[in-house]
Amino acid sequence: MTVLAPEEELPVLADEEIPVPPGAPTALLRSLLAPHRGRVLGAMLMILLQQAALQSGPLLVALAMDQGIPALRRHDSGPLIAVTAGYLGCAALSTLLQRAFIRLTGRLNQDVLLDLRTRIFRHAQRLGLDFHERYTSGRIISRGTSDVDALRELLNEGLQELLAVLLSVCYIAVILLVMDWRLGLLALSSVLPMALLVRMFRRRSSRVYRTSRTAVASVIVRFTETMNGIRPVQAFRREQANLDAFDEANRQYATANANGLLEMARYVGFSRAAANLWVTLVVLVGAYLVTDGSLEVGVLTGFVLYLRRLYDPIDQLAMFLNSYQSAAAALEKIAGLLAHEPSVAEPSAPLPLPPTSATGRTVAFTDTAFAYRTGKVVLPAFSLTLPAGRTTAIVGATGAGKSTLAKLLARFYDPTQGQVTLDGVDLRELSTTELRRGIVMVTQESFLFSGTVAENIAIGRPDASRAEIEAAAKAIGAHDFITALPDGYDTDVRKRGGRISAGQRQLVAFARALLADPAVLILDEATSSLDIPGEQAVQRAMRTVLAGRTAVIIAHRLSTVEIADRVLVMESGRIIEDGTPAELIAGSGSFATLHTAWRESLV
């Protein structure tokens, strides 16, 4: 027997990540926020006023002490009443603004997250099959779940914190300078060590967070793989080996997490120490100034109160930086995914298909070749015309290139050379909608989506009526088993998905394809799990269904071939035999040999 080359020889991408174009994360963030510019401004305005109201507190305290009390001693209660009213007014204002701000930013954040989630989802759907074959499902899932979570954390807590922190620092700085410029300058000089500490923290932690995002993705990959394959896991006692592998990924993630927390501890400790040192300095200098008589006691009191507030945000800043770093790492990964161009691109100016003839559409491969990115040639250049309305069967050993040919026809891949045309129009010129209305491929793996059986069939044509769905199921012989399910067509497949056998799933996939009513139908080993009565029912249905359609049937069962008008035999990417079934059987080629062997294996 010929040694077969693996059908999918693709570079292993275990730890390789998609490259992130420089500036992509920032551009992504900007494009996410751009539609909400008005609200961002509104929120900033609110927090501006809110901080102003909030920060006036100590100022009013100082006023009460320096003006209110002496006035009161002179039996003038006016100033104190005014100050108190001011204080209460500011409190009320800052409260209301705080509430409005949280509501506004809540809406803003959720809109941004919704946008981002939808973008990831849509983009993952747009990306070519080659990408999905390389980039594991678990990693795409982790982009859409845990990476988005990281960003949510930043938006929910972080951004508000940061705005408040920045504003309060500015306000306090101004107030301090106004109150006493000498002390003010001294207090503000603390910005220098603080900025240095922040820089150090950012540099050190960004590395940690990048590791952590990769580690969590690997945890997710392990996790989903196990849960989706729980049957073989248990049957082959894979639990321990899985647990060991999971442990390893989990441990790396834990280490990355702990390192992140330690960086944070270092930052908080040192910043706090610097802040306290400055407070003490201000008190010391302030005390001397008061004894000199060049400073009021009230001013010093207000000063110290403000100063503590100036450094209060250290923890908040740390939390912000924390969620910022983690979100930045996540954003980078997301941006990388979103920046990845689909290998199978949509045309900018799609061409229409000519009206369908009664016999379906003509498919032509013209000087078409396909090679993997590694350069390995799967299909050397060939030309082939599949006339409208004819059914062509492709046979050949595993790895002969049958599936690749089908994938080119379905435009899952684009050819590396030459073109594939449908009624003379290059597939690359067709809009996705037009393309998918024209060509449908049924594969051997028949994944069911959560929802009812009817909904799963209706994927073929979402606007189909129940009667049409049932008609499609009846045509293919799936009606009986579906009505025998607990809730018939309304049975939820996810809840009972494990109960629907592989053969039944294939029937559902067939019904789906029938309902779609495409001009070209590709069946890629779509009957492999059917039993003989099932397969014969499908074949009977096919005889009527395929009339007026162009069909390509890839099969390793020769029984399927019998309904074909024409048979192509492939070997190592080349078509080595081409003719009607009768011609080939009568000949002496490999198909004839296969056919004889198959006949003998029958009863």
Added chain:
Amino acid sequence: MSGAPPTLGLMSENAEPPLPLPAAGPTRSTVRSLLRLRSYAHPIRWYLIGAVLAALVASAAVLVVPLVLGRIVDGPIGHHDQHALWPLIGLLLLLGAAEAGLFGLRRVLIARPLAKVEAAMRRDLYAKLQRLPVSFHDRWPSGQLLSRATSDMYTLRLFLAFPLVFLIVNSLMFLAGSALMLTLDWRLGLIALIPAIPLVLLCVHFETRYSAAARLAQDQNGDLATVLEESVLGIRILKSFGRRRSMARRFAEQAERLRGTELRKARMLADLWALIVGLPEAALGTSLAVGAVLVAHDELSTGTLVAFLSTALALRWPVESLGWLLAYSNEAGTAADRFFDVMDTVEEVPLAATDAAPNGDGIRFTGVRFRYPDAPAGSPDLLRGIDLHIRHGETVALVGATGSGKTTLTALLPRLYETTAGSITLDGQDITRLPLPRLREIVAVAFEDPTLFSASVRENVLMGAPEATPELLERALAVAQAGFVGQLPQGADTEVGEQGLSLSGGQRQRLALARAVVGDPDFLVLDDPLSALDVHTEALVEQALREVLTGTTALVVAHRPSTVLLADRVAVLVEGRILAVDTHQRLLENCPEYRELMSGESALEASVTR
């Protein structure tokens, strides 16, 4: 370390939830849910206690600072006494250093232990999920499980790191601060503290409403993960029907729903924040006015008022933090619920191991009935009394219509599902009395849907017999006609599965077959083992399999004559029972149902043409 034992604790009424739905029943309480974390917190209790102590002392230092400031104002500044200033400044410096050092220490203490706790919980969840029967996984969408292992774990770790510590520290700080304020001046103290009463009441009210929303949001997050996962796993179908837009719509609907819940949470938070910020500020304003009056009447010193106001301001953070501490604790409580929803699922308790020695009886099904646990009441059982004996060393093919329960029957042997009634014995030993690992060691299965794991080809195949020699591996690959392995980039060491090379259906099936036969198992179950192979390869595999099957007790699910010919006898499964067991030839002659299954001719047609 193993997972938490099947707890029959507080959540036992939720031991087997029909579906992961919000469980905000009247009996659940955030505190109770969080208390259940103590088994995980226990190993790191000293670190946690240390962290709380460090935070407490540091906070105390924060509280003492205003006192020192008051002393500075009333003392050195008031009396123009610069010598008295220095010791107080020194004290201030000392307090500042202590606060900084201790807050840093608090974080350092818990960094590694907490990361370990999170990892331990995730590991236990994973291990538990691996042990839970397939019927559990049928019920739970994997996205829901995933969100428990990632987002929820993260929430719980964060809870242990901050809210837990600060709920304790800030409450104590609040009490101490209150006491201090009352001592400084009881009238001012009362004014400042009175708003605490409505605040607490409102917070309690808020807790119940917020945690229901938090749980809903987490569950919706899980649903979203499920849709995303399905859309990636079913990408070929979505692409070939051009349905990515309708799937995207579905995703968008789910995401909208989540957004709605999150907005509700945000509105609640906004109200809570307004209260938490507003009430104390109002109280502070009032006490400022009263304090000023008192000072003016010389009933209070300026220094005391400064100390009082500084203390009140220093207490703002503990009070304000209440809002997010409570919100966070609620989220953590529901995350803990979601974690324990899974952990509380009762596992099958193994029966006492059998002491019967294997007697070479082969596989024997006696009156085996089976229905899926969630099958609707009134529907007939899927298997209704299977009696079948496969003699030692014999191969029996199982034939039946699509959906007749063949695959289910094979899943009963390694106990992926439990029989509803009846018994299955292997060489006379009841399978329910064999330890599971032992059972699964002697029964090898090749599934219809061949799954490979992220591991090398070698590991994937040797999974069936970890101790097998390289020669056995070679032999198994040869039996399965998996010669393509030699052509892979790194041969048998090539990584395949999710994180490696993707192989074609036929290639995967051959590796799965190699995996089943590599360990020379006593009992072999092959579920339509040749379905994805081309005719050529199928013939070769058959030939090789025939040798393996001599001497192995095997059950082979077959759809076509070629596979049936591997077997010595054929069992026909019709309507949940074994209709007939005989050789292929005799069944063809005598059993119309079998003839229909094998040739596709309906029984009627066959009898007419004969």
